[in-house]
Amino acid sequence: KTAPEVRTTGFSLALSPVPDTLPEMPLRLEQFGFFDKNSGATRTRRNLPHWEQSGVCAFVTFRMADALPQGVIHAWVTERDGWLRAQGIDPADQNWRAALDALPEETVNEFHRTFTRRMHGLLDAGHGSCFLRRKELRRVVEDTLGYWQGERCLLAGWVIMPNHVHVLVQPAPGHGLRELCESWKRYSATRINRMLSRSGQLWQAESWDHLLRHAGYLAKYRRYLKRNPVKARLPETDYTLWLPEIEGLGEE
Numbered sequence: 183k184t185a186p187e188v189r190t191t192g193f194s195l196a197l198s199p200v201p202d203t204l205p206e207m208p209l210r211l212e213q214f215g216f217f218d219k220n221s222g223a224t225r226t227r228r229n230l231p232h233w234e235q236s237g238v239c240a241f242v243t244f245r246m247a248d249a250l251p252q253g254v255i256h257a258w259v260t261e262r263d264g265w266l267r268a269q270g271i272d273p274a275d276q277n278w279r280a281a282l283d284a285l286p287e288e289t290v291n292e293f294h295r296t297f298t299r300r301m302h303g304l305l306d307a308g309h310g311s312c313f314l315r316r317k318e319l320r321r322v323v324e325d326t327l328g329y330w331q332g333e334r335c336l337l338a339g340w341v342i343m344p345n346h347v348h349v350l351v352q353p354a355p356g357h358g359l360r361e362l363c364e365s366w367k368r369y370s371a372t373r374i375n376r377m378l379s380r381s382g383q384l385w386q387a388e389s390w391d392h393l394l395r396h397a398g399y400l401a402k403y404r405r406y407l408k409r410n411p412v413k414a415r416l417p418e419t420d421y422t423l424w425l426p427e428i429e430g431l432g433e434e
Contacts, residue, residue, distance in 0.1 A: 207332045211430035214239045214338065214352055216396050219283070238352065239338060240359055241403045243302070244367060244389040245346035248310035258304070262297045301390075305346045306414035312344035313384075319374050320422045323347060326370045328424075335362055338400060341407045342422040348410065350394075350403055363389045401431055 215237035263273040269289065271281045282293060314320050320342045327349060331337050334357045338350035353359050371384035394400055404425055411421040 209336070209338070209426055209428045211397060211400075211428055213336060214397070214400060214428075216394050216399070236355060239336075239394045239400060240351060240391050241394060241399075242349050242351060242359070242363060242389055242391045243305075243346060244363060245305055245386050246310055246313065247383045247386050249305055249345040249386070250309055254304055254309075258297070258301060265293065265296065298392075302410075306343070306410070308344055308414075310345050313374065313378065314342055314347075315344045315420045317419065317422075319377065322373045322377070323366075323370050324422055324424070326366050326373075330362075337424075337426070338428060339404050339407050339425040340423075341410050343410065343414065344416070344420055348403075348407055350400065350407070359391060360389075363391075397431060400428075404431075 216239065266273045266278060266282070269282075269285060271278050275281070282290060314323065323342050324340075327337065327340055327347075334354050336352040336354070338352070340347065340349040351359070351362065353362050367385040367389075374384055375381055394403070407423060408425060411418075411423065
């Protein structure tokens, strides 16, 4: 695939129309990899910690720049940092996520129940412009996510909400998660801004990502994608859900 009009980190996408449907391809559970704490992983940090491990599936959330008021974010971070300190973890340490993952699994789950779910709930409250309520704008994001399916990534599902996107993705060897996410956001922002006759930042610069530990987490997050619009009480006109069948993945 070649696309000279918009250059992005790692690859490019054209502003020309794309196919109406995502390429159909059979998916099998054995195609997906999961985090191995005994294998090498890359850790980076901006405002959030980010982990990458080759051949591992991740749950990624990226949101629109105005999706969360600054006061809401500040209160959430303050409470989260207090919880981490109570566990003996310094939130200013760039490796705090590694320290968190080293805690007993039930403690890690408590963290996600308390803070990760709350953050998702804040997103579901519908703050900001919520441009993605519009079907034609969600379609831009849908086409962008699916463009490299089976070539530079494997997608296990996504839901496009009014002001944020959740996606299950495994980058192909030689392609990083950060590279992929930045390219998705850069390209979709260019198209959406053009369609809205606007300029400026559309997406929050950083994405939130979590490497999946085992197949149970893949099934869990796919259930989350399916239930998220229902929990947010969205009409079918306000979101787009895509969940391909994955052979061998036991799901309720």
